Amino acid sequence: DAGVIQSPRHEVTEMGQEVTLRCKPISGHDYLFWYRQTMMRGLELLIYFNNNVPIDDSGMPEDRFSAKMPNASFSTLKIQPSEPRDSAVYFCASSSGHPNYGYTFGSGTRLTVV
Amino acid sequence: AQKITQTQPGMFVQEKEAVTLDCTYDTSDQSYGLFWYKQPSSGEMIFLIYQGSYDEQNATEGRYSLNFQKARKSANLVISASQLGDSAMYFCAMREGRDNFNKFYFGSGTKLNVKP
Numbered sequence: 001d002a003g004v005i006q007s008p009r010h011e012v013t014e015m016g017q018e019v020t021l022r023c024k025p026i027s028g029h030d031y032l033f034w035y036r037q038t039m040m041r042g043l044e045l046l047i048y049f050n051n052n053v054p055i056d057d058s059g060m061p062e063d064r065f066s067a068k069m070p071n072a073s074f075s076t077l078k079i080q081p082s083e084p085r086d087s088a089v090y091f092c093a094s095s096s097g098h099p100n101y102g103y104t105f106g107s108g109t110r111l112t113v114v
Numbered sequence: 115a116q117k118i119t120q121t122q123p124g125m126f127v128q129e130k131e132a133v134t135l136d137c138t139y140d141t142s143d144q145s146y147g148l149f150w151y152k153q154p155s156s157g158e159m160i161f162l163i164y165q166g167s168y169d170e171q172n173a174t175e176g177r178y179s180l181n182f183q184k185a186r187k188s189a190n191l192v193i194s195a196s197q198l199g200d201s202a203m204y205f206c207a208m209r210e211g212r213d214n215f216n217k218f219y220f221g222s223g224t225k226l227n228v229k230p
Contacts, residue, residue: 043205043220056217089157102149103218105159
């Protein structure tokens with residue numbers, strides 16, 4: 001199993017540009033999560049999906065952020081327009097939903113907005 | 115109130131010695147799970163160990179063990195025989211049962227440095 005695959009690994013963009021982060025979860029995992037990690041705020045849950053349906057998006061900071069999961073093997077997190085304060089590492093994680101198991105995280109996307 | 119509290123921002127340990135990383139949690143649920151993750155400097159998050167709230171035995175995985183004290187709401191990670199490769203950030207996390215079944219809460223992390 002290839003694990004959770006995120007792309008790109010690094011993204012540098014100018015303020016105001018649209019940014020799209022991508023994630024391929026582990027096959028068979030029904031849950032997909034997007035987290036953001038910063039020094040100041042640690043790991044924050046942005047949104048999570050169950051069977052491609054968004055369940056909890058209360059962590060999405062504002063309307064500039066949107067996430068989709070069009071099918072079981074792909075999800076995107078979009079920021080439009082991007083701002084310097086969005087600079088962070090964005091993690092995607094997936095889970096089978098079994099209560100004893102933790103998430104499997106992707107390698108993360110380091111986003112820098114200049 | 116914080117769901118997960120890790121009070122040690124940074125720790126040092128001598129190679130081959132044991133080290134305990136502290137974690138306390140706050141929940142009113144009877145059913146919950148506690149997890150530890152390791153984040154090396156390369157950035158990935160690696161799952162280490164799990165403890166269920168109904169588990170009577172402390173969880174162990176190789177050199178990792180979880181010192182679970184339910185009444186004190188603590189779930190400390192013990193690493194035995196530290197190795198240089200153990201130098202990393204360590205995060206404690208909790209999953210509450212029932213509603214939001216799979217939502218995790220993470221602590222702020224402890225940075226562990228293993229000295230040769």
